[in-house]
Amino acid sequence: MIDSNIFQYAEEHSSNEPDVLKKLFRETHVKVLFPRMLSGNMQGNLLRMISCMIQPKRILEIGSYTGYSAICLSEGLIEEGILHTIEINPELEEMIKKYFDEAGVCEKTHLHIGNALEIIPKLNEEFDLVFIDADKENYLNYYHLVIDKVRKGGFIIADNVLWDGKVIKETIKTDIETNAIKEFNNYIQNDTRVENFLLPFRDGLMVIKKI
Numbered sequence: 001m002i003d004s005n006i007f008q009y010a011e012e013h014s015s016n017e018p019d020v021l022k023k024l025f026r027e028t029h030v031k032v033l034f035p036r037m038l039s040g041n042m043q044g045n046l047l048r049m050i051s052c053m054i055q056p057k058r059i060l061e062i063g064s065y066t067g068y069s070a071i072c073l074s075e076g077l078i079e080e081g082i083l084h085t086i087e088i089n090p091e092l093e094e095m096i097k098k099y100f101d102e103a104g105v106c107e108k109t110h111l112h113i114g115n116a117l118e119i120i121p122k123l124n125e126e127f128d129l130v131f132i133d134a135d136k137e138n139y140l141n142y143y144h145l146v147i148d149k150v151r152k153g154g155f156i157i158a159d160n161v162l163w164d165g166k167v168i169k170e171t172i173k174t175d176i177e178t179n180a181i182k183e184f185n186n187y188i189q190n191d192t193r194v195e196n197f198l199l200p201f202r203d204g205l206m207v208i209k210k211i
Helices: 004-012 019-031 040-054 068-074 090-103 116-122 136-149 163-168 176-189
Strands: 058-062 082-087 109-113 127-132 150-159 194-199 205-210
Touching: 004 040, 019 040, 019 068, 019 090, 040 068, 040 127, 040 150, 058 068, 058 116, 058 136, 068 082, 068 090, 068 127, 082 090, 082 116, 090 109, 116 136, 127 136, 136 150, 136 176, 163 176, 176 194, 176 205
Parallel strands: 058 082, 058 127, 082 109, 127 150
Antiparallel strands: 150 205, 194 205
16 A cells, blocks of 8 residues: 555645536545445546547446446546446436536436446447446356457556455355455466456556556
Protein backbone atom coordinates (compact mmCIF):
# COMPACT_ATOMS: atom_id res chain seq x y z
CA MET A 1 0.00 0.00 0.00
CA ILE A 2 1.13 3.56 -0.72
CA ASP A 3 2.02 5.61 2.34
CA SER A 4 -1.06 7.63 3.34
CA ASN A 5 0.89 10.91 3.31
CA ILE A 6 2.17 10.22 -0.20
CA PHE A 7 -1.35 9.33 -1.33
CA GLN A 8 -2.69 12.56 0.18
CA TYR A 9 0.04 14.54 -1.61
CA ALA A 10 -0.86 12.83 -4.88
CA GLU A 11 -4.53 13.64 -4.37
CA GLU A 12 -3.71 17.27 -3.62
CA HIS A 13 -1.83 17.43 -6.92
CA SER A 14 -4.55 15.82 -9.03
CA SER A 15 -7.61 17.35 -10.67
CA ASN A 16 -10.41 18.18 -8.26
CA GLU A 17 -13.46 15.99 -7.96
CA PRO A 18 -16.41 17.45 -9.94
CA ASP A 19 -19.31 18.66 -7.79
CA VAL A 20 -21.70 16.01 -9.09
CA LEU A 21 -19.26 13.26 -8.10
CA LYS A 22 -18.71 14.83 -4.69
CA LYS A 23 -22.47 14.71 -4.18
CA LEU A 24 -22.66 11.11 -5.39
CA PHE A 25 -19.77 10.16 -3.10
CA ARG A 26 -21.51 11.66 -0.05
CA GLU A 27 -24.91 10.13 -0.81
CA THR A 28 -23.39 6.70 -1.40
CA HIS A 29 -21.68 6.81 2.00
CA VAL A 30 -24.87 7.90 3.73
CA LYS A 31 -27.41 5.62 2.05
CA VAL A 32 -25.71 2.57 0.50
CA LEU A 33 -24.06 -0.50 2.00
CA PHE A 34 -20.32 -1.07 1.47
CA PRO A 35 -19.46 2.48 0.29
CA ARG A 36 -15.78 1.53 0.00
CA MET A 37 -16.81 -0.16 -3.27
CA LEU A 38 -17.03 3.34 -4.78
CA SER A 39 -14.16 4.22 -7.10
CA GLY A 40 -13.55 7.66 -5.56
CA ASN A 41 -11.72 10.66 -6.96
CA MET A 42 -8.25 9.19 -7.51
CA GLN A 43 -9.39 6.02 -9.25
CA GLY A 44 -12.11 7.97 -11.01
CA ASN A 45 -9.47 10.35 -12.37
CA LEU A 46 -7.40 7.41 -13.57
CA LEU A 47 -10.35 5.74 -15.32
CA ARG A 48 -11.31 9.05 -16.93
CA MET A 49 -7.75 9.60 -18.16
CA ILE A 50 -7.53 6.08 -19.60
CA SER A 51 -10.87 6.49 -21.34
CA CYS A 52 -9.88 9.87 -22.74
CA MET A 53 -6.61 8.40 -24.06
CA ILE A 54 -8.39 5.48 -25.74
CA GLN A 55 -11.34 7.60 -26.97
CA PRO A 56 -13.62 4.57 -27.12
CA LYS A 57 -16.74 4.18 -29.22
CA ARG A 58 -18.12 1.43 -26.98
CA ILE A 59 -17.46 0.80 -23.29
CA LEU A 60 -18.78 -2.03 -21.13
CA GLU A 61 -18.80 -1.75 -17.35
CA ILE A 62 -19.62 -4.84 -15.27
CA GLY A 63 -20.71 -3.59 -11.86
CA SER A 64 -22.23 -0.10 -11.84
CA TYR A 65 -22.70 0.22 -8.06
CA THR A 66 -23.94 3.84 -7.75
CA GLY A 67 -22.60 5.06 -11.09
CA TYR A 68 -19.42 6.90 -10.11
CA SER A 69 -16.99 5.00 -12.36
CA ALA A 70 -19.43 4.98 -15.28
CA ILE A 71 -19.63 8.78 -15.19
CA CYS A 72 -15.83 8.97 -15.20
CA LEU A 73 -15.40 6.45 -18.01
CA SER A 74 -18.07 8.09 -20.16
CA GLU A 75 -16.02 11.28 -20.44
CA GLY A 76 -13.67 9.66 -22.95
CA LEU A 77 -16.38 8.46 -25.33
CA ILE A 78 -16.24 9.81 -28.85
CA GLU A 79 -19.29 11.58 -30.26
CA GLU A 80 -22.19 9.11 -30.51
CA GLY A 81 -20.26 6.67 -28.30
CA ILE A 82 -22.15 4.50 -25.82
CA LEU A 83 -21.31 3.06 -22.40
CA HIS A 84 -23.18 -0.08 -21.35
CA THR A 85 -23.14 -0.61 -17.60
CA ILE A 86 -24.59 -3.59 -15.74
CA GLU A 87 -25.82 -3.58 -12.14
CA ILE A 88 -27.37 -6.59 -10.43
CA ASN A 89 -29.00 -4.66 -7.56
CA PRO A 90 -32.32 -3.12 -8.71
CA GLU A 91 -32.46 -0.97 -5.58
CA LEU A 92 -29.62 1.15 -6.99
CA GLU A 93 -31.30 1.86 -10.33
CA GLU A 94 -33.03 5.09 -9.27
CA MET A 95 -29.86 6.54 -7.74
CA ILE A 96 -27.73 5.61 -10.75
CA LYS A 97 -30.17 7.20 -13.18
CA LYS A 98 -30.47 10.33 -11.03
CA TYR A 99 -26.73 10.93 -11.12
CA PHE A 100 -26.41 10.04 -14.79
CA ASP A 101 -28.97 12.79 -15.38
CA GLU A 102 -27.18 15.29 -13.12
CA ALA A 103 -23.86 14.51 -14.82
CA GLY A 104 -25.45 14.95 -18.25
CA VAL A 105 -24.48 11.49 -19.50
CA CYS A 106 -27.92 9.89 -19.96
CA GLU A 107 -27.75 9.99 -23.76
CA LYS A 108 -24.45 8.11 -23.86
CA THR A 109 -25.10 5.53 -21.12
CA HIS A 110 -27.26 2.42 -21.20
CA LEU A 111 -27.99 0.95 -17.78
CA HIS A 112 -28.82 -2.76 -17.62
CA ILE A 113 -30.29 -4.13 -14.40
CA GLY A 114 -29.76 -7.86 -13.93
CA ASN A 115 -27.22 -10.66 -13.95
CA ALA A 116 -24.19 -9.79 -16.09
CA LEU A 117 -23.64 -13.46 -16.93
CA GLU A 118 -27.00 -13.40 -18.69
CA ILE A 119 -26.83 -9.88 -20.12
CA ILE A 120 -23.33 -9.89 -21.68
CA PRO A 121 -24.07 -12.66 -24.24
CA LYS A 122 -27.03 -10.59 -25.48
CA LEU A 123 -24.90 -7.49 -26.20
CA ASN A 124 -24.16 -7.45 -29.91
CA GLU A 125 -21.31 -4.95 -29.64
CA GLU A 126 -17.54 -4.71 -30.17
CA PHE A 127 -15.98 -2.96 -27.20
CA ASP A 128 -12.93 -0.73 -27.05
CA LEU A 129 -12.83 -0.75 -23.25
CA VAL A 130 -14.26 -3.06 -20.59
CA PHE A 131 -14.16 -2.36 -16.84
CA ILE A 132 -14.78 -5.33 -14.53
CA ASP A 133 -15.71 -4.43 -10.95
CA ALA A 134 -18.34 -6.91 -9.79
CA ASP A 135 -18.52 -10.16 -7.78
CA LYS A 136 -15.01 -11.54 -7.60
CA GLU A 137 -15.93 -15.22 -7.93
CA ASN A 138 -17.12 -14.53 -11.49
CA TYR A 139 -14.19 -12.43 -12.73
CA LEU A 140 -12.88 -15.23 -14.93
CA ASN A 141 -16.38 -15.98 -16.23
CA TYR A 142 -16.82 -12.33 -17.16
CA TYR A 143 -13.44 -12.34 -18.88
CA HIS A 144 -14.35 -15.39 -20.96
CA LEU A 145 -17.63 -13.70 -21.97
CA VAL A 146 -16.06 -10.40 -23.05
CA ILE A 147 -12.69 -11.29 -24.56
CA ASP A 148 -14.17 -12.11 -27.98
CA LYS A 149 -16.25 -8.92 -27.84
CA VAL A 150 -13.18 -6.70 -27.36
CA ARG A 151 -11.59 -5.38 -30.53
CA LYS A 152 -7.95 -6.10 -31.29
CA GLY A 153 -5.99 -3.40 -29.49
CA GLY A 154 -8.85 -2.85 -27.03
CA PHE A 155 -8.51 -2.90 -23.26
CA ILE A 156 -10.00 -4.69 -20.26
CA ILE A 157 -9.44 -3.27 -16.77
CA ALA A 158 -10.23 -5.38 -13.70
CA ASP A 159 -10.46 -3.80 -10.26
CA ASN A 160 -9.53 -5.25 -6.84
CA VAL A 161 -6.97 -7.73 -8.18
CA LEU A 162 -4.79 -7.36 -5.07
CA TRP A 163 -7.80 -7.97 -2.81
CA ASP A 164 -6.43 -6.26 0.31
CA GLY A 165 -3.13 -8.07 -0.14
CA LYS A 166 -4.69 -11.49 0.32
CA VAL A 167 -3.42 -12.63 -3.10
CA ILE A 168 0.12 -13.07 -1.71
CA LYS A 169 -1.00 -15.02 1.33
CA GLU A 170 -1.96 -18.65 1.75
CA THR A 171 -5.72 -19.09 1.55
CA ILE A 172 -8.16 -21.80 2.50
CA LYS A 173 -10.58 -23.42 0.08
CA THR A 174 -13.57 -21.67 1.64
CA ASP A 175 -12.12 -18.22 0.83
CA ILE A 176 -13.91 -18.22 -2.51
CA GLU A 177 -13.30 -14.58 -3.46
CA THR A 178 -9.55 -14.58 -2.82
CA ASN A 179 -9.06 -17.84 -4.66
CA ALA A 180 -11.12 -16.55 -7.57
CA ILE A 181 -8.96 -13.41 -7.84
CA LYS A 182 -5.80 -15.51 -7.72
CA GLU A 183 -7.15 -17.78 -10.45
CA PHE A 184 -8.09 -14.76 -12.56
CA ASN A 185 -4.66 -13.14 -12.17
CA ASN A 186 -2.85 -16.37 -13.03
CA TYR A 187 -5.05 -16.97 -16.06
CA ILE A 188 -4.44 -13.47 -17.43
CA GLN A 189 -0.70 -13.82 -16.87
CA ASN A 190 -0.67 -16.92 -19.07
CA ASP A 191 -3.19 -15.88 -21.73
CA THR A 192 -1.25 -15.46 -24.99
CA ARG A 193 -4.08 -13.40 -26.50
CA VAL A 194 -3.25 -10.42 -24.30
CA GLU A 195 -0.59 -8.23 -22.74
CA ASN A 196 -1.15 -7.28 -19.12
CA PHE A 197 0.10 -4.97 -16.41
CA LEU A 198 -0.93 -5.22 -12.75
CA LEU A 199 -1.00 -1.67 -11.44
CA PRO A 200 -0.55 -1.62 -7.62
CA PHE A 201 -2.88 1.35 -7.20
CA ARG A 202 -5.50 1.28 -4.42
CA ASP A 203 -6.67 -2.36 -4.39
CA GLY A 204 -4.94 -3.22 -7.67
CA LEU A 205 -5.97 -2.74 -11.29
CA MET A 206 -5.19 -5.37 -13.92
CA VAL A 207 -4.79 -3.55 -17.24
CA ILE A 208 -5.17 -5.95 -20.16
CA LYS A 209 -4.61 -5.23 -23.86
CA LYS A 210 -5.94 -7.62 -26.49
CA ILE A 211 -3.23 -8.27 -29.09
